[in-house]
Amino acid sequence: MPETCWNGEPCTARPITAIVTDTGAFPGYWARHLVGTRRAVVEITYGEQTFYIDNADGSGWHKVTRGGSPHWAHSSITIDPATIQPADPYLTSTEVVSAATHNATLQQLRQTEAERDGAYRERARLVALAVGGLAEQVVVAPAPDIAEPGWQIIYATLHGRQCSWHIAPRDAGLFSHFDHVPVDDPRAQWDGHTTEEKYEHLDHIARALGTPGPFRKA
Incomplete structure (x- = not known):
């Protein structure tokens, strides 16, 4: 497993899949339409906090293996910890991204992230x-x-x-x-x-x- 970081500092991260849950606090929660579905996610433990970011397109894992800088955009997500299952780092919610297409996907992600x-x-x-x-x-x-x-x-x-x-x-x-x-x-x-x-x-x-x-x- 490669070294993982958050904000340029070492952290513990692993790719998983889990069932999406609602935050119950934020009316504009971006993943509300996904509640109850299984999603590719990255679990991050940084300091004393554990949180989750979306990895449906491989961007979450890319972020933590590239230093975890705020330069790389991400989407925070809430999940049911009881539903966690280990996953391949490049497992999307519908398929495993092959090595041949991964680089092209990352290039597109970089452009999209820069625009966002x-x-x-x-x-x-x-x-x-x-x-x-x-x-x-x-x-x-x-x-x-x-x-x-x-x-x-x-x-x-x-x-x-x-x-x-x-x-x-x-x-x-x-x-x-x-x-x-x-x-x-x-x-x-x-x-x-x-x-x-x-x-x-x-x-x-x-x-x-x-x-x-x-x-x-x-």
């Missing part, structure tokens, strides 16, 4: 700009719904309503100048707003800012 990383970095910059210039209150706290270390959530009160975004570890530096609080801080509690409601509210603010005259609450 660029989009998320741009999003993070815009969030930092918007909340820094418009919010009445801003705090940053650890993300309680993601087991992977380093993830945070920024909670901003914009025009009287809460808006929040997850912050990837690689983008944390963009938000270092905001107040950082513990996860149980009253200002860092999600009020139940959905992604759709959040962006409808931002659309309202954008239209109001683009209209001559004083900014009025709806």
Whole structure:
């Protein structure tokens, strides 16, 4: 088994398959449609924490065997530990990726990851700009719904309503100048707003800012 790392530091990782479960905490959980199905996953033990990342296309194993840097995108996933079964590192959810096609797959993954990383970095910059210039209150706290270390959530009160975004570890530096609080801080509690409601509210603010005259609450 090759050496495995997370954030450039040694970790214990193994390829497995397991049944996907719901987080029960995050309304936008990307794998909710996969709950109850068996999925190729990488189990990672880093420090005292054990968490899981998706490996359906081999990208999870590629990440931990290439230093585990935030440069390599990944998708955190929750599973039922009782359903864990050992797996080949390149076992996808439907097939084993052959050696002949593996390099081509990795090249495509690198391109996709670079495009996705660029989009998320741009999003993070815009969030930092918007909340820094418009919010009445801003705090940053650890993300309680993601087991992977380093993830945070920024909670901003914009025009009287809460808006929040997850912050990837690689983008944390963009938000270092905001107040950082513990996860149980009253200002860092999600009020139940959905992604759709959040962006409808931002659309309202954008239209109001683009209209001559004083900014009025709806």
